[in-house]
Amino acid sequence: MADRVGIVAVAQTKFDQKREEHLTETLVHVTKDVMGQTGLEFKDDGTGIDSTVVASQDYFGGPGGIHMHYAYTVGAYRRPDERVEEDGAFAVAYGAMQILSGHHDVVLVVGHIKESVCSKNQVENLGLDHIYGRKIGLDFVAAAGMQAMRYQHKYGITPEQCAKVVVKNRTNGKNNPLVMYANGITVEDVLKSEMVADPIRVQEAKPVPVDGAVAMILACEDKAKKLTNKPVWITGMGMCYDHHELGYRDLADCDSLVSAAQMAYKMAGIKEPAKELNLAEVSDHYAYQELLWSEGLGLCGKGEGGKLIDKGTTSMGGELPVNPSGGLLCGVPLIVAGMQRVAECVLQLRGEAGGRQVSGAKTALAHGVEGPAGQLHCVITLEK
Amino acid sequence: MAKKAAAEHLVMPYLVSIPCNFSAGPYMGRLLREMKEHKKLWGNKCPSCGRIMFPPRAVCGQCHGVEAGDWVELSDKGTLFAFDVCYYPYIDPTTGQPKPVPWARGVITLDGGGALIHFIEPPDPEKLRRGMRVQAVWREEGRMGEMMDILYFQATEEDKK
Structure with a gap:
C-alpha cells in the first residue's frame, strides 16, 4: 500500500458561461493545463498518468451520454478511466483510493459541468424519487428551503446571520480572479433580495448557470515528491450517505456529514478540527449551509453556526477562515463544486492563493455535498 | 392444488424529458454548417499522428497532446x-x-x-x-x-x- 497521496498540480477554468465552446474544448484546455504543469503524459508503462477519474452529470453535457462520448478528451484512450456521477470531491477521494490501494501511482481527476445546457432545477427534480418527490416539483432549492426553515427554527439562526455568510464570501471572492459573482453586497441588500424558497433569498443561493471545469493530478508519495517541490498531502477522507427521503431526517442536523467528518479526522489524526485546521472550503450552495455544514464538520458546536459567523471566526483574519476563495456563492458549477474546494485548499497550502492567501496555512479541509438537503457528504483533509 | 390468483402488478409509464441547449463549438459547428450549406463533409487531421478525424475534434484521442486544427475536406x-x-x-x-x-x-x-x-x-x-x-x-x-x-x-x- 502506498504511504501517502499527494496532489501535485491543479488547474481551473474561469467559472462563467461557455456557450461558445463545445464541452470537449473546455476539457482539453483544463487537462492540458494540469498535465503541462507536471510534464506528465498518458503512458501505459508506469512512467506517466496511469488512470483518470472524471466527475460530471450527464444531462449537463447536452442530450446525455457525455461520460462515454467525450472520455477521449481527458486521455481515456486504451487506459483505465472511471466515471463519477456525484460531487467532484468524491472523484478526488476515489482517485486517492486507486493510489492507496497500490493499483495506480498517478491519477488524473477531472470535474466538469455546463449548467448553461439545461435547467438545474429540472435536473435536480430528476434527482428525486419519481414516485414521492418529482411530481410535487421538488428540487434541491425547494429541499434547501425546507432545511433552512427547520434549521433556523430549531437553533434560532437568524436571517441576518445567513446574510452575513453571503457578504463574507462575496467579499473574499473579490480576490479570486476565476469567479464572476464577487461583489460588495451588504446584509441589507441580501435581505431585500427576491425570495426564492422561503427563507432563502436569491442572493443567498449559488448563482446559476455557471460553466467550468477543474483538473488535478494525484500521485503516490515517492512520485509526488519527484513531480513537484510543493506537494499537498491528502491526510484524511470520509464519505457518508443519509436517507434520500427528507421525511426520514431531522433537516436541522446533518448526521451524515458528522460521520464523514469523523471518518476523515480519524484517518488524519485530527482531534480538535476548529483548532488544528487553518482554513476550510465548505460547499455553500446556500448561505445557511455554510453554517449548518460547519456544525457538522465540528468547527463549532451543534446549533452554534450563527455564533460562528457573528464572532468573525470564519472571516479572513479570523481563527479559521471558511471559504477564502469566495465559495460557491461567487458562482461555481455544481459537481465541480467539491473538487474546486479541494483545488482551492491546494493553492492555499502551496502559498499560491494571491490576495486571498491565509498566511501560514499548513492544514486545510475541503467539503463536497450532493443530493437534496445534503444527502451525501465527502470530507477531505489536506496538509503541506 | 388450487391455483392462486396472480397478484396484480402496478406498472406506471414514465417519460423523462428535459430541454437542452447543446453548444456545438468551432469543430462540430463547422462540420454541421458545411453539411447544411454546401452538402460537404469536413474532418480534421492530427498534426502528430496524421490521422484524419471524422467527426472533427478539438484533440486527437490517441495523441492527446496536440490540438487538431488542420481542416480536410472529405x-x-x-x-x-x-x-x-x-x-x-x-x-x-x-x-x-x-x-x-x-x-x-x-x-x-x-x-x-x-x-x-x-x-x-x-x-x-x-x-x-x-x-x-x-x-x-x-x-x-x-x-x-x-x-x-x-x-x-x-x-x-x-x-x-
Missing part, C-alpha cells in the same frame, strides 16, 4: 467496411414513430480518410456486401445542420454495374 463516397441488417422494431428517435423493418446501418470508410456510420439502402442482405462502393444521398431541401442531412448511403453507379 469525400461523401466510400467503402462499406461493416454493416448489419436488423429485423427488430425500431422507434425513430427523431419522430417517435416506428420505422419499417428491416433496416441497415453500416460503417463507411470515406475515400481519402475518415469514417462514419449511417443508414444503408436498400436494407437487403442479398445486395449488400462488405467492400462495396457507396455514396451519400443528401437531403435536397430543408437541411438542418445535422447528420440526417444525409438521408442514407447507397451503392454508387459504378458498383451497381
